[in-house]
Amino acid sequence: MHILGCLDVPTTGSYDLAGEDVSTMSEAALANVRNRQIGFVFQQFNLLPSLPAWRNVELPLCYTGMARAERKERAINALERVGLGDRIEHRPGELSGGQQQRVAVARALVTDPALILADEPTGNLDSHSSADVLALFTELHDQGRTIVLITHERDVAESAQRIVRILDGQVDSALAMPAGTVR
Amino acid sequence: MNWRETFRTALEAILSRRMRSSLTMLGILIGIAAVMLTVGLGQGAQAQVRAQINQLGSNLLIVSPGSTTSSSGIRGGRGSASTLTTRDATALASRVVAPDIAKVAPVVTGSQSLAAGTTNWTTNVVGTTPDWLQVRARSLAEGRFFSLAELNSSAPVAVLGSTTATELFGGRDALGQTVDINGTTMTVIGILNTAGSSTTTDEDDQALVPQTTYSSRVASSGNAAGVSTLYIEAASTDSLSAAYQEATNALLATHGVTAATPDFTISSQQSLLTTATSTDRTLTVLLAGIAAISLLVGGIGVMNIMLVSVTERIREIGLRKAMGATPSAIRRQFLVEASTLGLCGGLLGVILGLVGAQVLPHFLSQPVTIPAIATIGALGIALIIGIVAGVYPASRAARLAPIDALRSE
Known part of the structure; x- marks a missing residue:
């Protein structure tokens, strides 16, 4: 997962992302790849508690050199897409867990990445919020976005097109559903 | 992230920890104010001596009987x-x-x-x-x-x-x-x-x-x-x-x-000035040394707080890195934060110094003259202290591996 997200580089082997071999890239180049190609959704949400929702969503754009007005506009658009258009000035502490995770999804979306990596995005959520977030992912997927989601829960996994089961670090089975996309 | 953006982020980080930031600035503030007042006292005393001598006539020579044979003050020409x-x-x-x-x-x-x-x-x-x-x-x-x-x-x-x-x-x-x-x-x-x-x-x-x-x-x-x-x-x-x-x-x-x-000694006001100035200089150097040490302690305070800040915000750093912050962007963020702390402390110190220069003469019956260059210099020193104190914590933050930073609790 960390290698997929370019947070770590493989010790052996290689990893091509969108046609580029990222295993030999420098720290700064990797940061650029993460910034442009990948959107992260974490189990812990990892929102900055002191910033309002839109500033959290804006964060990846800050590192692209985009103008302030455009950043804000795109952040608000992303929040509207996840159904939080009326919560843009709320701080994470003022939002429910499900809402916070949706802010995190908006943050992953805002740079329009090739790939969204979700590391147990429903792990900290109740079933109702989980369903919300999964519905959001399904919707994004239907719009043609690649999503890699890691989960322990079978019913969450069931919503994917392709399931790769990993047991003790080994690929156990790859249940291919119609169109596999990444790797 | 451009400079304005970085500066705003730094300011937010400082303002979100008001108590700690102001205590850190206090260290720099005291140091800068002490340096300014020391310089001001030295300059004031010199200006006073110079004014006195100008008043007496600057092109004046004084001939007195007897001669000083050495700097120890033994006089020759007895009974002269x-x-x-x-x-x-x-x-x-x-x-x-x-x-x-x-x-x-x-x-x-x-x-x-x-x-x-x-x-x-x-x-x-x-x-x-x-x-x-x-x-x-x-x-x-x-x-x-x-x-x-x-x-x-x-x-x-x-x-x-x-x-x-x-x-x-x-x-x-x-x-x-x-x-x-x-x-x-x-x-x-x-x-x-x-x-x-x-x-x-x-x-x-x-x-x-x-x-x-x-x-x-x-x-x-x-x-x-x-x-x-x-x-x-x-x-x-x-x-x-x-x-x-x-x-x-x-x-x-x-x-x-x-x-x-x-069997006579000729002295000029200039020689009196030199004596007076050298005495003042010794005192000024001594006081300035103490002031410089207090500045150094202030600088260590800034470094300390920045190190704590890096440790505390390790997850934030990891997150920013995952979002695409390059190591140099992280380094810059912490450097700007440290130098902002230094500069704000310096600014407050300069204000305190200038106020002190107005108030102190009433208690010391000693003029305090703070030259404009000292004010600018003090601000520069505060900024440099902030930057120097920030270098180590900032490069530590920049070197953090994003996964380690994200994993830490």
Whole structure:
């Protein structure tokens, strides 16, 4: 997962992302790849508690050199897409867990990445919020976005097109559903 | 992330931890204020000495009997109190002997009791010539100074310092009144303008009489021509050293002594200034050293807080990295944060220093002059301290591996 997200580089082997071999890239180049190609959704949400929702969503754009007005506009658009258009000035502490995770999804979306990596995005959520977030992912997927989601829960996994089961670090089975996309 | 963006983020980080940030700034603040006040005190003292010396006449040479043989202050020419005479003064005043000397005023002084009616006042009585007024760069508040004719005729006339006049006559007009000096009744013909007190004597508390009057009527002992000091005014400040040479040569010749065993000493206001300045400098360096140490401690405080901040915000750093922050962007963020802390502390320190410069003279009776360059310099130092203190914590933050940073709890 960390290698997929370019947070770590493989010790052996290689990893091509969108046609580029990222295993030999420098720290700064990797940061650029993460910034442009990948959107992260974490189990812990990892929102900055002191910033309002839109500033959290804006964060990846800050590192692209985009103008302030455009950043804000795109952040608000992303929040509207996840159904939080009326919560843009709320701080994470003022939002429910499900809402916070949706802010995190908006943050992953805002740079329009090739790939969204979700590391147990429903792990900290109740079933109702989980369903919300999964519905959001399904919707994004239907719009043609690649999503890699890691989960322990079978019913969450069931919503994917392709399931790769990993047991003790080994690929156990790859249940291919119609169109596999990444790797 | 551009600079403005980085600066805003830094400011938010500082403001979100107000208590800690202000305590950190306090360290820098105290250091900067201390440095500024030390510099200000040193400058103030120097300016004071310089003003005093300018007041006394900057192109003034003072010839005193005896010679200083070493810096330890051992004097040669024992019993030479009368080696200087009015003839020396006449010789030095000659355009031929000493072209760079404008005027010479021989001075003989003694402490005497003055009486005006029933009022008594003991002060310094000075016997001199009419040139004294110009040589010592003084002026008269009222009346006139004594003339050459009065000097030649040993006239019983006196010119009083403002303090002396007030002490003897109270609020009354002293001009035209008489004053008894050692049994001789003298007419007050002039009052000096105030000059303020120098480090050694009160220039406003003295009575001046013609030198001849002093030797014939005031002084108790013999030597009519003997004087205690010669004040020499050089033609200009630039010709001071030439005048010094000419005076030395002329006096050596008239006294018949060699340069190895002079029986007189010539000092200039410049040498007094040097002494005063070097004393001040020692003190200033000492105080500045203490102030610099307090600044250093302030800088360590900033570094400490930045290290804590990096550790505390390890997840934030990891997140920013995952979102695409390059190591240099992270480094810059923390550097800007540290230097902002330093600069804000410095700014507050400068304000405190400037306020202190206004308040302190009331308690110390010592002027505090803070030059503009010191203000700018202090701000620069505060900024540099912030940057230097931020380098290590910032590069630590930049080097953090994003996964480790994200994983940490």
